[in-house]
Amino acid sequence: MQAIEAEIQVLTDTRDQIAATYAIDLAPLESSIELYYTSDIVPLETTVQAEQQDYDQAVAELLVRQDDMSDAFDFFDQNFPDNDCQVGQECSNADANCPLWSGGQSCRDARDAYNVEFGEYDEQVGVRQDEYNQLILARKDLDGAKTDPNKFTAANGSYIEAVENVEEFRVLCGVETNEFATCGEGLIARKGRTRDGVRDVSLALFNGGQRRGGLDIGASFEFVVDAVDANGTSSQRTDYIDINMKGLFVDGTSLRLWSAPDEEGVDEINAEIRLNLFIKELDISVCDPFVCGADPVAKEASTLNLDNLFISLNLGYGETQPMRLSATSDGNFQFELTKLRPGPDVDQNDQNSMQAFYDGYYENSPKSFISISDVRIGSGPDASLGRTTVDGLRAQYLKVTSRDL
Helix, strand or coil: CHHHHHHHHHHHHHHHHHHHHCCCCHHHHHHHHHHHHHHHHHHHHHHHHHHHHHHHHHHHHHHHHHHHHHHHHHHHHHHCCCCCCCCCCCCCHHHHCCCCCCCHHHHHHHHHHHHHHHHHHHHHHHHHHHHHHHHHHHHHHHHHHHHCCCCCCCCCCCHHHHHHHHHHHHHHHCCCCCCCCCCCCCHHHHHHHHHHHHHHHHHHHHCCCCCCCCEEEEEEEEEEEEEECCCCCEEEEEEEEEEEEEEEECCCCEEEEEEEECCCCCEEEEEEEEEEEEEEEEEEECCCHHHHCCCHHHHHHCEEEEEEEEEEEEECECECECEEEEECCCCCEEEEECCCCCCCCCCCCCHHHHHHHHHHHHHHCCCEEEEEEEEEECCCCCCEEEEEEEEEECCCCEEEECCCC
16 A cells, blocks of 8 residues: 555656646646647757768668779779789779780779779768768758757747646546646556555455455467578578466456358357456566576566456457357367348338438447556566557457367
8 A cells, every 4th residue: 555655646746747847737738839840849859850861872872883983993803913002992094004005994994984983982981971961051950959958949948848748648637638737547547546445455454355366367378380580591490489367357258159041051150258357467478487597587578478468359249240159170179250130120221211220320339458567577666668458449340260280
């Protein structure tokens, strides 16, 4: 309880510090941020993009001229190997060592052709450097517009600080909040409910109540697979996956089965699946147990931790959209969520009747959702990836078939 209270206090202090930073309220601050972004940041970003393209073109042209210079030097060097010239440098008469009589003119012509290509290459080196300098200046201007507190005059601090503070305030107090004085459905409120829940459970346990711990389930797998490296060499590699679930509940889960004829009049098994799955902690590790068994840090770094995973999966909706269970001719299982099937009371040639059918389906058929309160990889200060919720899932069609490995 003390840990949760301390965490809430830190979050509350952060919220108050953000609110005290600005003389204007949240909504005007966001408007100022948007206006500054449009009027000042976007033109500078456009300039950086244009300078980047110019620089990339200069680099590409430099590579072309470098190849031309190298080809010219290779021709000169292979035909007149007595020269003392170096590729990437101008070749003088003395360094060329061209013969005075036989072959002398051909040597000088090859030397001159190389010098021409070298001159164009050397010129492009300067062009590339100029474009690079322009790109750096454009990036500095953009960075200054974002980080210089004297340029974002609408509020205290810089533009990027304002953006980060608004985003953090939204996380703490919810996206629907428009005032610094109002803190709605954000992280602080969720942590408060967690604290209240812990307090209620503590009081219930203190008064003699009992709490189910749920199931603890674990499974470990070892796979030996063929691998091919970058050189095309084949070898075998051993992969591992370790899955541990703590506090597993399936309360409210149901499976309804019935028999009904398919399109060809053959009886088949239809189903409705209502799966409610809650897992307090789900850990998925892919580390070699011989390595991680002696190195807890390595094990944590290779483990995906999911806290408070709640899945409400609803597949099948009566005769309108049943889940079809069957087996293939080669012995594999097949699960198919059929397409919508209007009943005999629906005139499929009448637009109003079909519209009423679809309206009823979307209004009454159950949806699925997934919620994870915390996703982490490792145990460091930056291990948490935050929480995630996917709500309102509904499948129009789904077909899953097992396969032999």
